[in-house]
Amino acid sequence: MAVAAVSSAYERLVAEFDKLNTNQKGAVAVAGGLASIYLIRKVLAPADSNKPTTLQLTGGSIDSAKVKSEFDAYADSYGKGAGEGIVDRSKTVQLVDVFYSLVTDIYEWGWGQSFHFSPKLPHKDLRASEAAHEARIAALLRLRPGMKALDCGCGVGGPMRTVAAVSGAHVTGITINQYQVDRATHHNAKQGLAPLTDVVRGDFLNMPFKDNTFDGAYAIEATCHAPKLELVYGEIFRVLKSGSYFASYEWVSTSKFDSSNKEHVKIIDEINFGNGLPEMRTWKEAEDAGKKCGFELVMSLDLATASVVCGPWDDASSSGAAGQSGRPDAWYERLRMGKYTHAINHAMVSTVDAIGLAPKGLKDVHHMLVEVAKSLIAGGETGVFTPMHLLLFRKP
Numbered sequence: 001m002a003v004a005a006v007s008s009a010y011e012r013l014v015a016e017f018d019k020l021n022t023n024q025k026g027a028v029a030v031a032g033g034l035a036s037i038y039l040i041r042k043v044l045a046p047a048d049s050n051k052p053t054t055l056q057l058t059g060g061s062i063d064s065a066k067v068k069s070e071f072d073a074y075a076d077s078y079g080k081g082a083g084e085g086i087v088d089r090s091k092t093v094q095l096v097d098v099f100y101s102l103v104t105d106i107y108e109w110g111w112g113q114s115f116h117f118s119p120k121l122p123h124k125d126l127r128a129s130e131a132a133h134e135a136r137i138a139a140l141l142r143l144r145p146g147m148k149a150l151d152c153g154c155g156v157g158g159p160m161r162t163v164a165a166v167s168g169a170h171v172t173g174i175t176i177n178q179y180q181v182d183r184a185t186h187h188n189a190k191q192g193l194a195p196l197t198d199v200v201r202g203d204f205l206n207m208p209f210k211d212n213t214f215d216g217a218y219a220i221e222a223t224c225h226a227p228k229l230e231l232v233y234g235e236i237f238r239v240l241k242s243g244s245y246f247a248s249y250e251w252v253s254t255s256k257f258d259s260s261n262k263e264h265v266k267i268i269d270e271i272n273f274g275n276g277l278p279e280m281r282t283w284k285e286a287e288d289a290g291k292k293c294g295f296e297l298v299m300s301l302d303l304a305t306a307s308v309v310c311g312p313w314d315d316a317s318s319s320g321a322a323g324q325s326g327r328p329d330a331w332y333e334r335l336r337m338g339k340y341t342h343a344i345n346h347a348m349v350s351t352v353d354a355i356g357l358a359p360k361g362l363k364d365v366h367h368m369l370v371e372v373a374k375s376l377i378a379g380g381e382t383g384v385f386t387p388m389h390l391l392l393f394r395k396p
């Protein structure tokens with residue numbers, strides 16, 4: 001039945017192709033060839049050989065037979081009521097560990113080794129803008145060779161490699177997920193940064209480091225996973241030497257967020273679910289949490305709206321083609337531009353899942369990411385959410 005349907009569709013396609021003139025045939029052949037090269041590279045061997053291919057997508061530290069049931073349990077841990085987030089907050093750390101086993105390969109495959117957003121700098125490409133966003137941290141912390149820095153929630157280590165490389169300081173990364181420890185350690189060695197880096201598995205709410213160990217600490221889009229911000233900020237305060245700095249790019253709701261607006265609440269609920277967050281804090285709650293732990297607040301700035309450079313894309317002069325805010329430098333533009341790629345990716349993941357070449361359930365994980373991309377864009381376009389509220393604290 002299926003074979004008959006495919007062969008009749010194929011015959012119809014060949015008949016249509018025959019009706020084209022020579023130029024049109026040439027154009028179709030070139031487009032078909034390019035599409036095939038794209039698919040073959042993505043499925044079998046991407047240009048960046050450090051990336052997993054579609055056939056290499058795994059469930060991280062989770063046994064492939066358990067990916068579907070772990071994903072279902074993850075999804076069930078979120079309340080259905082507005083603004084509920086993770087119902088049993090005592091399970092947050094364990095759920096976040098599961099979340100990163102499920103998404104780490106897909107993130108590396110479809111995004112890269114830095115699991116964060118960045119404002120796009122004028123006349124710089126995405127990679128250069130991403131590196132600059134990471135290097136800013138090294139500058140804010142005043143890192144120098146011989147110093148020891150902590151990367152709190154280090155992922156697979158994209159930022160730690162930039163921070164170590166630009167500053168010459170030694171960076172220790174901590175992540176709750178063993179699969180990420182293995183990936184980060186592998187990338188560090190491959191990129192020649194093993195001598196300046198270390199990666200440990202641990203809970204940033206209870207870190208395996210002595211008091212007053214580090215000359216600087218940072219967290220890039222990571223402390224949002226803590227069940228309470230004070231718990232992670234308090235630990236960072238403990239392990240920092242006095243006089244040193246802690247910088248964080250925080251995921252928070254902005255002053256535009258209105259908790260009585262159902263659309264705003266829906267956007268934030270979806271962002272929480274698709275990103276393993278227990279709840280969303282306001283930027284003011286984040287500032288206050290740091291002060292409560294004993295930090296001095298040195299700087300508090302939403303980098304999504306505080307661009308230093310004002311280009312010709314100011315709201316007033318823009319056609320709006322680059323999103324509601326009209327700024328092609330907005331952090332969510334990379335997601336918005338990628339929406340067709342996401343659809344192609346979904347077809348590929350669904351195919352390998354269906355034919356048993358990827359863990360069953362990976363397509364559900366990918367579907368969650370396709371959906372959360374839309375919610376993040378909505379969060380950015382409405383301005384109710386930012387993934388880059390910079391908080392710079394100093395331990396007195």
Ligand SMILES: C=C(CC[C@@H](C)[C@H]1CC[C@H]2C3=CC[C@H]4[C@H](C)[C@@H](O)CC[C@]4(C)[C@H]3CC[C@]12C)C(C)C
Pocket residue numbers: 106107109110111114115116117221222224251274275276338341342345346366369370372373
């Ligand atoms: C800080 C966090 C993660 C931030 C981002 C790195 C990720 C947030 C959403 C992710 C993605 C969404 C869509 C995916 C797409 C459907 C898939 O085909 C390829 C990967 C995506 C682009 C993926 C990549 C990473 C994100 C942008 C959170 C967790 C606190």
Ligand SMILES: C[S@@+](CC[C@H](N)C(=O)[O-])C[C@H]1O[C@@H](n2cnc3c(N)ncnc32)[C@H](O)[C@@H]1O
Pocket residue numbers: 093096100113114115116152153154155156157158159174175176177180202203204205219220221222223225226
């Ligand atoms: C979105 S990723 C960001 C990774 C990295 N900062 C980057 O920008 O590439 C969030 C990171 O926080 C880590 N994380 C979340 N909760 C944690 C916890 N309780 N203890 C340690 N790490 C945690 C995750 O394992 C993940 O590595």
